[in-house]
Amino acid sequence: MNSDAIAQLRAGNPRAVARAISAMERGGASAREIVTAIFRYTGRAHIVGVTGAPGTGKSTLVNEIAKHYRRRGQRVGIVAVDPTSPFSGGAILGDRLRMQDLSGDDGVFIRSMATRGAFGGLAAATSDAVKVLDAAGFEIVLVETVGAGQNEVEIARNAHTTIVVEAPGMGDDIQAIKAGIMEIADLLIVNKADRDEVSATVAALEMNLNLKPKAENDWRPPVLKTIATTGEGVADAVEWIGKHRAYLEANHLLEVRERARCRAELELIVQRELMARLLRGVNGAKIEMLVEQIAAREVDVYAAAERLIG
Amino acid sequence: MTDRPIRVLVAKPGLDGHDRGAKVVARALRDAGMEVIYTGIRQTPEMIAEAALQEDVDVVGLSILSGAHRDLFPRIVAQLKQKQLDDVLLVCGGIIPDDDIPAVKQMGFAGVFGPGTSTQDIAAFIRAQVAQKRGARAA
Numbered sequence A: 001m002n003s004d005a006i007a008q009l010r011a012g013n014p015r016a017v018a019r020a021i022s023a024m025e026r027g028g029a030s031a032r033e034i035v036t037a038i039f040r041y042t043g044r045a046h047i048v049g050v051t052g053a054p055g056t057g058k059s060t061l062v063n064e065i066a067k068h069y070r071r072r073g074q075r076v077g078i079v080a081v082d083p084t085s086p087f088s089g090g091a092i093l094g095d096r097l098r099m100q101d102l103s104g105d106d107g108v109f110i111r112s113m114a115t116r117g118a119f120g121g122l123a124a125a126t127s128d129a130v131k132v133l134d135a136a137g138f139e140i141v142l143v144e145t146v147g148a149g150q151n152e153v154e155i156a157r158n159a160h161t162t163i164v165v166e167a168p169g170m171g172d173d174i175q176a177i178k179a180g181i182m183e184i185a186d187l188l189i190v191n192k193a194d195r196d197e198v199s200a201t202v203a204a205l206e207m208n209l210n211l212k213p214k215a216e217n218d219w220r221p222p223v224l225k226t227i228a229t230t231g232e233g234v235a236d237a238v239e240w241i242g243k244h245r246a247y248l249e250a251n252h253l254l255e256v257r258e259r260a261r262c263r264a265e266l267e268l269i270v271q272r273e274l275m276a277r278l279l280r281g282v283n284g285a286k287i288e289m290l291v292e293q294i295a296a297r298e299v300d301v302y303a304a305a306e307r308l309i310g
Numbered sequence B: 001m002t003d004r005p006i007r008v009l010v011a012k013p014g015l016d017g018h019d020r021g022a023k024v025v026a027r028a029l030r031d032a033g034m035e036v037i038y039t040g041i042r043q044t045p046e047m048i049a050e051a052a053l054q055e056d057v058d059v060v061g062l063s064i065l066s067g068a069h070r071d072l073f074p075r076i077v078a079q080l081k082q083k084q085l086d087d088v089l090l091v092c093g094g095i096i097p098d099d100d101i102p103a104v105k106q107m108g109f110a111g112v113f114g115p116g117t118s119t120q121d122i123a124a125f126i127r128a129q130v131a132q133k134r135g136a137r138a139a
């Protein structure tokens, strides 16, 4: 990307933004060049993660939340992640289907992303796509994860505010959620509040929160009810995103989170880079040979790894 | 630079509610290793062009069984041009009478696929066309 394209990206030109995100997904030298060019313009957006089990209404909710920010005149970038099929390498990216209200608005940019084999609920390039939107002047960036279970908690490291979306009548899933993604929630939203069993779900979540000992100045995630299909309760949710932001600022936690995020990202990039360099240095045959030896129990995995690295 | 998966927008323009074919094609292209952005029914020409732009797709695939292609296709093509998306591969399917096919191709649709087409043929066609476009761009 030349400096003209970077200028267009900074001005929010959709084509430049779209191309830059594609470059991020492709990775390599051109992605790195773009990050270098835009990095100092990042760090301004408030990044909101939206996660939760499949079908709980994340996309519909993102659509409604974005509409609220638009009414306030804030520009909204959206990254919506769906899983890549491990069999074909293809993906159906269907989140955009629920965000049709946002079409025709220059103040909104929606990008669908496939995980392309990454674990944790996001794609490897998601955080770089967020950087692009941030540098392009989108003040709010909403990131929808894949339909998440217990381990898809990567979003918490990437967002300032993490919303975990639940739906009534998921029964035992509440149990599962306790162990996993509930811990990363800054806001808990029980969507589909038009359904039966809402109060039971809310009570279960509240009870779970009460089990956690509360430290002074600790943030207690609110448990909110929404009906994303009508927009009911969404104004309140947006209000709470603002409160959470204010809380982070008042307690200097934005800096803490930002540093944790930077550290995690740095470590990840170092890991990826070292791995790439290492694999460039060894020939595939050597790895295959070691795999054979491990399978035959002639060499243990640690010793084999040592031979590759050392 | 590694080649990225082919990205395809599958959309149904207009008020036509026949979405079975579009879904079948979307799934088949996913199974052929492509990333399919499925936006479903009731898409205006503006929505289709906007999605194609933001998603930076290689292919725009339209499905229409209502007969409204005569009116809608030119408007979609115009919207894509306006957004400088002249480079995307255009394909379509559904009920397009034989008599209309020359005009549809004239508009810029590289492939027109009617009822009964094997989805493998569709995937193969797209793959070959995109490879050609990418090759031309790299050269």
Ligand code: B12
Residues within 6 Å of the ligand: B010, B015, B016, B017, B018, B019, B020, B021, B022, B024, B025, B060, B061, B062, B063, B064, B065, B066, B067, B091, B092, B093, B094, B095, B113, B114, B115, B116, B117, B118, B119, B122
């Ligand atoms: C099933 C069907 C319905 C179902 C639709 C269910 C659904 N959700 O899709 C129902 C019963 C709801 C329905 C309703 C109507 N239908 Co109807 N329906 C059909 C029927 C029998 C089959 C369509 C189908 O699903 N085929 C199976 C799929 C897999 O095939 P396909 O869509 O053709 O897709 C293939 C290719 O075309 C191609 N393809 C399709 N899309 C794409 C996209 C891309 C990108 C690519 C590359 C390829 C591709 O690949 C696919 C795989 O081979 C057709 C007749 C026919 N034989 O086509 C009539 C037909 C389409 N219907 C017709 C009509 C008139 C109607 C109604 C108006 C009837 C009425 N008066 O109420 C309503 C309108 C509904 C609406 N809201 O739009 C007419 C349309 C006439 C026209 N175009 O001039 C048809 C042709 C019947 C006829 N001969 O009169 N219908």
Ligand SMILES: Nc1nc2c(ncn2[C@@H]2O[C@H](COP(=O)(O)OP(=O)(O)OP(=O)(O)O)[C@@H](O)[C@H]2O)c(=O)[nH]1
Residues within 6 Å of the ligand: A053, A054, A055, A056, A057, A058, A059, A060, A061, A095, A098, A146, A147, A148, A191, A192, A193, A194, A195, A226, A227, A228, A229, A230
């Ligand atoms: N009754 C009811 N249905 C809702 C509500 N919110 C969303 N839905 C419906 O729930 C279904 C799934 O909604 P999505 O927004 O696609 O859910 P999602 O969590 O993004 O789904 P994935 O991305 O596939 O994990 C759709 O049919 C929505 O219309 C709600 O508040 N009430």
Ligand SMILES: [Mg+2]
Residues within 6 Å of the ligand: A058, A059, A060, A094, A095, A144
């Ligand atoms: Mg979704």
